Amino acid sequence: MPEETIFSKIIRQEIDTPLLYQDDLVTAFRDIAPRVDTHILIIPNTLIPTINEVTEEDELALGRMITVAKKLAEQEGIDEDGYRLIINCNKHGGQEVYHIHMHLLGGQPLGPMLSI
Ligand code: 5GP
Numbered sequence: 001m002p003e004e005t006i007f008s009k010i011i012r013q014e015i016d017t018p019l020l021y022q023d024d025l026v027t028a029f030r031d032i033a034p035r036v037d038t039h040i041l042i043i044p045n046t047l048i049p050t051i052n053e054v055t056e057e058d059e060l061a062l063g064r065m066i067t068v069a070k071k072l073a074e075q076e077g078i079d080e081d082g083y084r085l086i087i088n089c090n091k092h093g094g095q096e097v098y099h100i101h102m103h104l105l106g107g108q109p110l111g112p113m114l115s116i
Contacts, residue, residue: 002049007099011045020075021068025061028068028104037107038076038083042068049098051089069104078106084113 010017011027020040021028031039044061048054054062066085073079083106088095 002047002053002098004047005097005099007041007043007097007101008047011043020072023064025064026068028072031103036105036110038078038105040069040072040076040104041101042072042104043099043101048100050095051087051100054100065102069102072104073106076107082106084110 006015009015010019010029011022013019017029017032019027019029021042022045024045026042026044028040028042031041042065044058044065046058046061048058069085070079073083083104086103086105087100088103
């Protein structure tokens, strides 16, 4: 079994992080250290450490992450101007928390896709 991260506690509401959305498959909340005006994390409720461990059984939850991102972008009023969705994987991807999460970033121009 992969080791739980702080995100499992957030899903179970064992720590005080307000949820923006939760259903049987996914949970969304604001990033604790926002890099831009709108910075939301959308995660599967099941612990999948990285994209490398994804299986076909996860497709429903991964698809739900996208539809929830769309709804939250609309709710935040950033859908028309646009936004970026990012999932980092492992060291070169810059992943810090080993529970898959999609960053929903927007609310301001985001600049070039990559800065290396
Ligand atoms: P990564 O670099 O793994 O793609 O992104 C992890 C993100 O999780 C970072 O943007 C970081 O600020 C955020 N984060 C880490 N710990 C917590 C936490 O306890 N609460 C919340 N809301 N965000 C967290």
